[in-house]
Amino acid sequence: MLPLISQLPLADWINEFVDWLTQFTGFFNGITTGIGAVVDLFQWFFDLLPQWLFILIILGLTYWATRPARKWTLLGFELLGLLLIWNLGFWRDMTQTLTLVLTSSLIALIIGIPLGILMAKSKTFEAIMKPILDLMQTMPAFVYLIPAVAFFGIGMVPGVIASVIFAMPPTVRMTNLGIRQVPADLIEAADSYGSTGWQKLIKVQLPLAKSTLMAGVNQSMMLALSMVVIASMIGAMGLGTQVYFAVGRNDAGSGFTSGLAIVILAIILDRMTQAFNKKKN
Amino acid sequence: MTTKVEVKQLTKIFGKRIPKAKELLKEHKSKAEILEATGATVGVDQANFKVNAGEIFVIMGLSGSGKSTLIRMINRLIEPTDGQILIDDQDLMTLDKKALLEVRRKKMSMVFQNFALFPNRTILENTGYGLEVQGVEKTVRDKKSHDALELVGLHGYDNEYPQQLSGGMQQRVGLARALANDAEILLMDEAFSALDPLNRKDMQDELLDLQETMHKTIIFISHDLNEALRIGDRIMIMRDGEVVQTGTPEEILTHPANHYVERFIEDVDRTKLLTAANVMIRPNTVNIDKDGPRIAIRRMRDNDISSIYVIDSNRKFVGFADADDVIKLIQDNNPDLRSVVQTNVPETTADTPVRDLIEKISTTPIPFAVLDDQHRLVGIIVRGAVLGAIAGNEVNA
Ligand SMILES: Nc1ncnc2c1ncn2[C@@H]1O[C@H](COP(=O)(O)OP(=O)(O)OP(=O)(O)O)[C@@H](O)[C@H]1O
Ligand SMILES: [Mg+2]
Numbered sequence: 001m002l003p004l005i006s007q008l009p010l011a012d013w014i015n016e017f018v019d020w021l022t023q024f025t026g027f028f029n030g031i032t033t034g035i036g037a038v039v040d041l042f043q044w045f046f047d048l049l050p051q052w053l054f055i056l057i058i059l060g061l062t063y064w065a066t067r068p069a070r071k072w073t074l075l076g077f078e079l080l081g082l083l084l085i086w087n088l089g090f091w092r093d094m095t096q097t098l099t100l101v102l103t104s105s106l107i108a109l110i111i112g113i114p115l116g117i118l119m120a121k122s123k124t125f126e127a128i129m130k131p132i133l134d135l136m137q138t139m140p141a142f143v144y145l146i147p148a149v150a151f152f153g154i155g156m157v158p159g160v161i162a163s164v165i166f167a168m169p170p171t172v173r174m175t176n177l178g179i180r181q182v183p184a185d186l187i188e189a190a191d192s193y194g195s196t197g198w199q200k201l202i203k204v205q206l207p208l209a210k211s212t213l214m215a216g217v218n219q220s221m222m223l224a225l226s227m228v229v230i231a232s233m234i235g236a237m238g239l240g241t242q243v244y245f246a247v248g249r250n251d252a253g254s255g256f257t258s259g260l261a262i263v264i265l266a267i268i269l270d271r272m273t274q275a276f277n278k279k280k281n
Numbered sequence: 282m283t284t285k286v287e288v289k290q291l292t293k294i295f296g297k298r299i300p301k302a303k304e305l306l307k308e309h310k311s312k313a314e315i316l317e318a319t320g321a322t323v324g325v326d327q328a329n330f331k332v333n334a335g336e337i338f339v340i341m342g343l344s345g346s347g348k349s350t351l352i353r354m355i356n357r358l359i360e361p362t363d364g365q366i367l368i369d370d371q372d373l374m375t376l377d378k379k380a381l382l383e384v385r386r387k388k389m390s391m392v393f394q395n396f397a398l399f400p401n402r403t404i405l406e407n408t409g410y411g412l413e414v415q416g417v418e419k420t421v422r423d424k425k426s427h428d429a430l431e432l433v434g435l436h437g438y439d440n441e442y443p444q445q446l447s448g449g450m451q452q453r454v455g456l457a458r459a460l461a462n463d464a465e466i467l468l469m470d471e472a473f474s475a476l477d478p479l480n481r482k483d484m485q486d487e488l489l490d491l492q493e494t495m496h497k498t499i500i501f502i503s504h505d506l507n508e509a510l511r512i513g514d515r516i517m518i519m520r521d522g523e524v525v526q527t528g529t530p531e532e533i534l535t536h537p538a539n540h541y542v543e544r545f546i547e548d549v550d551r552t553k554l555l556t557a558a559n560v561m562i563r564p565n566t567v568n569i570d571k572d573g574p575r576i577a578i579r580r581m582r583d584n585d586i587s588s589i590y591v592i593d594s595n596r597k598f599v600g601f602a603d604a605d606d607v608i609k610l611i612q613d614n615n616p617d618l619r620s621v622v623q624t625n626v627p628e629t630t631a632d633t634p635v636r637d638l639i640e641k642i643s644t645t646p647i648p649f650a651v652l653d654d655q656h657r658l659v660g661i662i663v664r665g666a667v668l669g670a671i672a673g674n675e676v677n678a
Contacts, residue, residue, distance in 0.1 A: 183397075188397065189397040191358055192389075194382045207401040208399075208400070
């Protein structure tokens with residue numbers, strides 16, 4: 001049965017589509033410049049900070065975010081972890097990775113939250129978005145590298161783009177979920193007092209969706225971090241590059257140490273975003 | 282009496298195949314038949330009623346009879362399938378989005394069964410929500426909200442959060458939120474149902490007290506007959522989306538429209554156990570043998586009443602005098618109180634069952650005089666006391 005139907009030229013169509021898109025170079029260059037500027041800004045800031053000050057800021061933020069409970073274990077872990085990264089000579093790689101993660105999370109947030117809001121407001125839009133989000137998350141992340149390179153070349157920016165695509169779905173989903181979870185009688189209350197849709201969103205829905213939404217942001221951040229090794233293959237510098245090189249050189253030792261540095265960064269980012277999320281409630 | 286809210290042929294059908302369901306409704310098919318035939322649920326079936334300005338209009342009915350749907354159509358939280366809603370003779374159905382917002386902001390406020398307070402806002406911010414969406418400046422808003430909270434008896438909780446308050450207090454906030462933006466109409470969907478009995482009674486008293494000075498038009502949903510009798514000026518009973526009967530509490534009690542209503546008022550059978558003695562209150566009196574018009578008017582003024590009972594030195598009942606007549610006497614410089622005493626007062630004895638009084642009491646504006654066997658005045662029975670007693674609140678003054 002199957003051989004009777006000739007193979008669908010799906011791959012060709014996608015290639016053609018991608019080729020067709022490349023004619024909008026001006027547009028993609030604009031995006032590259034924009035994202036590049038954000039990346040440079042973060043990197044400039046991290047390069048400016050001496051290591052000890054960076055560590056102090058992280059500790060200070062954590063201390064403030066976890067008040068009044070004093071999480072000495074977490075603070076101790078952060079201190080030792082960051083000192084270890086410094087000691088192993090991964091400091092700049094770590095800040096590059098942090099730049100990549102922060103930039104992609106920021107973009108995921110800026111695009112993802114409005115998409116989540118639209119999903120919550122419209123059933124049709126939700127029905128359209130759901131399969132797209134599933135696709136974005138289940139498609140092997142390597143695949144994103146190809147169009148990313150085609151449109152944005154090599155370097156940090158295509159790395160950010162690929163990470164954004166892979167990392168954004170949780171933010172969108174959780175924004176949608178958070179808004180839909182707001183109790184119906186609170187929505188009725190907001191409506192019955194004559195709120196406009198916008199007022200309802202700002203004054204009731206988003207504040208009440210906040211902790212769910214933030215959990216989504218946290219997940220996005222972790223996913224972005226999980227992309228760093230893959231992103232390093234298209235020239236996004238950082239800890240991922242170290243892992244990638246180590247694999248290439250078959251060097252288990254430095255592969256493990258740079259991997260460990262990623263884990264340390266992941267734990268710090270995770271605990272800090274969680275602490276901030278709890279704090280606001 | 283001016284009509285504040287008028288509802289004409291108001292209908293809500295949930296689900297699909299609505300045109301077909303509407304047709305069947307016109308053919309007077311029942312809710313169950315329509316569900317069977319089309320799969321559509323009739324929420325409210327061609328309801329017609331008027332609510333007067335300044336009255337408490339209670340809507341009753343079993344679960345699923347369409348009360349919540351009906352009240353939510355009045356501010357169009359639920360979009361009606363058909364029919365009209367007139368507020369101050371303005372048809373709500375013809376309003377565009379913006380005008381509807383304006384009506385919701387200025388004309389009516391809603392109080393919810395489970396309070397529906399915003400957990401992320403302080404009590405003061407919750408109370409000021411309606412004003413906030415209207416764009417009222419913060420200082421003005423806070424002052425009005427604070428005043429509204431004082432009005433419902435909540436002092437010193439302005440900066441707390443709803444979770445920190447008990448249910449009764451939370452519903453006071455719900456009421457304050459409704460009062461803060463000065464709307465003329467309050468929509469209250471089982472507003473006191475989530476409260477324990479004591480808190481509930483407190484809130485009913487609170488509402489009646491407030492109503493005495495504010496004269497809001499209140500549409501109040503309840504599934505509790507006692508509550509309805511206590512606070513309702515008129516009661517409307519619904520069944521399966523239809524309006525079954527509308528009337529004063531007395532009318533509903535004495536002339537139930539059908540079995541459904543009868544079943545509703547069955548637990549009112551307590552009335553036969555209660556006697557006049559249980560529900561009478563102490564009257565304010567003047568002694569015709571020694572007191573003149575000036576004393577009479579003074580006493581009325583002190584007690585905030587518009588008529589007074591007249592007895593003689595042996596406490597024998599003589600009649601009663603109306604404030605207007607007494608004032609006239611004073612103006613005419615006529616000291617003879619006897620000339621304005623009315624004697625056509627309904628009388629009863631202390632051991633008369635309350636049940637026998639209900640019918641008569643609904644037809645006379647003058648309270649009953651309760652007399653002993655020597656024709657001495659021992660108490661009076663006001664309309665509210667009978668209904669209050671039926672609702673389970675003994676009166677002892
Ligand atoms: N959104 C909806 N979709 C479908 N059917 C609904 C919807 N809302 C209400 N109904 C139906 O409409 C009818 C009236 O419901 P409504 O909630 O108005 O009753 P109610 O008198 O307020 O009951 P309760 O005392 O339980 O609050 C019920 O049969 C209910 O199932
Ligand atoms: Mg209801």
